[in-house]
Amino acid sequence: MTPNPSTKQETFWTGDFGRHYTDRNSRHLEEWNQFYLDNWGHTKLAMNERFLGHLDREARILEVGCNTGMQLMGLQENGFQHLYGVDIQPYAVEKAKEFTQHVNIVQGSGLDLPFKDGFFDVVGTNGVLIHISPDDLPRVMAEMVRCSKRYIWGFEYYTPEITTIKYRDNVGYAWKGDYARLFLEQLPGQLRLVQQEFFPYVNPAELGNTDCMYLLEKVGA
Numbered sequence: 001m002t003p004n005p006s007t008k009q010e011t012f013w014t015g016d017f018g019r020h021y022t023d024r025n026s027r028h029l030e031e032w033n034q035f036y037l038d039n040w041g042h043t044k045l046a047m048n049e050r051f052l053g054h055l056d057r058e059a060r061i062l063e064v065g066c067n068t069g070m071q072l073m074g075l076q077e078n079g080f081q082h083l084y085g086v087d088i089q090p091y092a093v094e095k096a097k098e099f100t101q102h103v104n105i106v107q108g109s110g111l112d113l114p115f116k117d118g119f120f121d122v123v124g125t126n127g128v129l130i131h132i133s134p135d136d137l138p139r140v141m142a143e144m145v146r147c148s149k150r151y152i153w154g155f156e157y158y159t160p161e162i163t164t165i166k167y168r169d170n171v172g173y174a175w176k177g178d179y180a181r182l183f184l185e186q187l188p189g190q191l192r193l194v195q196q197e198f199f200p201y202v203n204p205a206e207l208g209n210t211d212c213m214y215l216l217e218k219v220g221a
């Protein structure tokens with residue numbers, strides 16, 4: 001697998017930083033759920049249900065930036081069976097293949113998704129758009145919309161306007177913003193907002209910060 005990073009951020013994730021992140025990322029569902037409870041006061045399984053609970057469990061779902069596959073394992077726990085993950089990092093892809101069962105994991109970039117138009121019912125990200133440079137967001141968002149037949153789903157750090165933040169002392173690798181609004185602005189007339197919910201942190205170390213989960217639907221889908 002050749003990573004072939006095309007941006008400074010992709011180089012960062014395919015290098016040592018990404019590898020260390022991957023090694024820190026839990027493979028245990030209980031720990032992962034506890035992480036969500038500690039940070040937001042809800043399990044991720046409960047958050048997922050609030051947004052995807054109405055979907056047929058046969059829905060085909062892609063996670064862009066899946067790392068070790070924790071989110072996909074969570075979706076499996078929610079009952080979904082047709083799950084796909086893509087990540088720029090070969091090391092994370094290797095680990096995701098090791099940790100998950102019956103999940104399709106491939107190496108690739110959100111800038112150029114290796115899937116056909118409309119192949120998925122849902123294309124989503126979890127803490128990934130925040131690591132895409134604002135200059136590259138239109139391309140990643142367009143790719144996600146291209147590959148989705150119906151829904152775009154996300155959970156990302158929220159601020160009303162795009163703001164640069166430090167990420168573990170690194171500058172130029174993380175932002176926060178209103179990603180649902182940016183999707184709507186980048187692809188005018190193509191999407192509508194179905195649901196949006198703010199999840200303020202309850203973890204005392206993160207008080208004042210908020211994440212946002214959103215579900216967008218392709219118009220006419």
Ligand SMILES: C[S@@+](CC[C@H](N)C(=O)[O-])C[C@H]1O[C@@H](n2cnc3c(N)ncnc32)[C@H](O)[C@@H]1O
Nearest residue numbers: 013065066067087088089108109110126127128
């Ligand atoms: C903060 S982690 C989030 C991992 C996972 N979504 C989760 O919630 O546990 C960001 C992930 O996105 C991946 N990534 C970053 N830029 C990417 C890109 N352009 N295309 C695909 N994956 C990317 C990184 O390698 C990393 O695994």
